[in-house]
Amino acid sequence: MSFADALRADHSLEECLDELGEALQALERYRPAVVAVALRVHLETLLQALLESQVCSRAEVRAYLRELEREALQYGED
Numbered sequence: 001m002s003f004a005d006a007l008r009a010d011h012s013l014e015e016c017l018d019e020l021g022e023a024l025q026a027l028e029r030y031r032p033a034v035v036a037v038a039l040r041v042h043l044e045t046l047l048q049a050l051l052e053s054q055v056c057s058r059a060e061v062r063a064y065l066r067e068l069e070r071e072a073l074q075y076g077e078d
Contacts, residue, residue, distance in 0.1 A: 047064075
């Protein structure tokens, strides 16, 4: 499954987002920077696992990370 396929999946993405939101609420006692670093470590591990299991390609991971960077930093907005 590619990243694009994940966006088209039934309601599982919405359900996953809801569950992640609930889990993150449990981490409110930590500073946002600590949570961000911890999430980065988990994302790195998850992306490596997706690559190793050939769920997505290196090009898809690069495109995903570029999009994440663009959205996080809001490139192109004035």
